[in-house]
Amino acid sequence: MLPSRPLPEVLSDILTLQGAVLEKTPDDCLEFLAPPVLSEMLGIPEHGKMSFAYQPAPGEAISAAYDSDLFRAIARLFPEKNQLAMALYPSPALNMAKMSGSVEEKIVLANATFRLKQTESRAIRYLLGFFKYTALSDEKREGLMSLLVNELNLSTSAAGERLTEIMGALQEADPDKKPNPEITKVFQAARSAAALAVVEELGPFGQSLNKRLNRDIKRVFEYYETIKIETQKAMEKKALSGEQSVEKQREKVNAIETEKRWKIQDLISKYALNIRIELVAFIVVETQSPVFWIEIKRRLSSRPFPLTYNPLLRKWDPLPCESCFYPRGGYSICDDKLHIICSACFKKCSQCGKPFCSACHKHGCPRCSKGTAQ
Numbered sequence: 525m526l527p528s529r530p531l532p533e534v535l536s537d538i539l540t541l542q543g544a545v546l547e548k549t550p551d552d553c554l555e556f557l558a559p560p561v562l563s564e565m566l567g568i569p570e571h572g573k574m575s576f577a578y579q580p581a582p583g584e585a586i587s588a589a590y591d592s593d594l595f596r597a598i599a600r601l602f603p604e605k606n607q608l609a610m611a612l613y614p615s616p617a618l619n620m621a622k623m624s625g626s627v628e629e630k631i632v633l634a635n636a637t638f639r640l641k642q643t644e645s646r647a648i649r650y651l652l653g654f655f656k657y658t659a660l661s662d663e664k665r666e667g668l669m670s671l672l673v674n675e676l677n678l679s680t681s682a683a684g685e686r687l688t689e690i691m692g693a694l695q696e697a698d699p700d701k702k703p704n705p706e707i708t709k710v711f712q713a714a715r716s717a718a719a720l721a722v723v724e725e726l727g728p729f730g731q732s733l734n735k736r737l738n739r740d741i742k743r744v745f746e747y748y749e750t751i752k753i754e755t756q757k758a759m760e761k762k763a764l765s766g767e768q769s770v771e772k773q774r775e776k777v778n779a780i781e782t783e784k785r786w787k788i789q790d791l792i793s794k795y796a797l798n799i800r801i802e803l804v805a806f807i808v809v810e811t812q813s814p815v816f817w818i819e820i821k822r823r824l825s826s827r828p829f830p831l832t833y834n835p836l837l838r839k840w841d842p843l844p845c846e847s848c849f850y851p852r853g854g855y856s857i858c859d860d861k862l863h864i865i866c867s868a869c870f871k872k873c874s875q876c877g878k879p880f881c882s883a884c885h886k887h888g889c890p891r892c893s894k895g896t897a898q
């Protein structure tokens with residue numbers, strides 16, 4: 525799953541879809557021409573410039589940075605959940621027979637088998653969600669990521685570089701069409717996958733945090749060790765001359781030790797990574813997609829599962845992990861409900877050592893009452 529795109533590009537895509545005309549200016553702003561309805565909704569003039577810099581916007585330009593009023597107003601373009609913005613994506617003609625032949629190669633299950641039962645071409649909906657993330661530590665990182673979730677099987681993928689093309693090809697949907705109630709599940713899957721995708725994307729940032737944390741801990745540690753040695757030396761002299769008791773010495777060293785522990789704890793909180801994720805905008809996209817119904821078999825049970833080809837991304841949708849929804853790979857099938865579970869979610873219990881399904885048992889190992897899993 526990969527990366528978020530620069531804010532000006534994504535915003536420009538969203539506004540273009542709403543009928544605005546935008547153009548980059550030499551000073552890294554976007555000059556825009558907005559239809560009256562859009563300008564009213566966003567509280568901006570029909571013609572102007574928007575800036576993405578954190579410093580006060582140059583000249584007349586309106587700020588469109590992550591913490592601006594305009595950025596928050598964008599969310600208004602995408603109304604309440606029961607009036608989801610819907611669009612159509614024209615699906616290309618695909619050779620179903622040829623695709624059926626390659627289903628075998630698309631799936632690897634560690635502990636189960638499967639076979640293709642049936643194929644069909646049908647209307648499918650994808651949620652295209654835009655998530656803003658803020659990672660707070662001793663510094664702040666922000667970004668926007670776009671995610672596609674298949675409503676039928678909850679497979680998630682990053683829209684990545686295809687986003688502009690997808691947005692460009694979207695067509696207006698029949699206004700009477702309403703997404704079905706299953707949509708809540710789709711949002712949950714999107715949020716879970718987005719959170720994990722952010723952690724992945726911030727990987728190098730997290731590593732640099734750890735490096736700085738270790739460096740500072742080492743400094744604090746050395747500083748207090750030096751003080752301790754010096755204090756001890758000074759006190760030994762005093763003890764020899766009978767000025768101070770051994771008991772007093774011990775108290776002083778303990779106080780230094782406690783202060784050292786506090787300082788280290790402070791550093792750990794200072795460098796801890798706190799990630800917040802916010803869904804800022806979304807569109808439900810309907811398209812015609814080939815669906816390959818497979819039968820997953822584990823021991824004596826079986827379960828039908830729809831494998832899909834994603835016409836928006838022009839590739840197969842990855843299998844979803846039905847616990848975390850992040851397409852990490854390395855899938856197993858659980859015994860009870862035949863969930864598809866990634867290696868991180870098919871975890872071993874820290875107490876009994878036996879693996880359990882995180883989709884069936886959200887609160888931990890079913891065998892151990894406390895259920896504290898790693």
Ligand SMILES: [Zn+2]
Binds near residue numbers: 848
């Ligand atoms: Zn998982």
Ligand SMILES: [Zn+2]
Binds near residue numbers: 875876878890
């Ligand atoms: Zn256990």
Ligand SMILES: [Zn+2]
Binds near residue numbers: 858862863881885
């Ligand atoms: Zn399960």
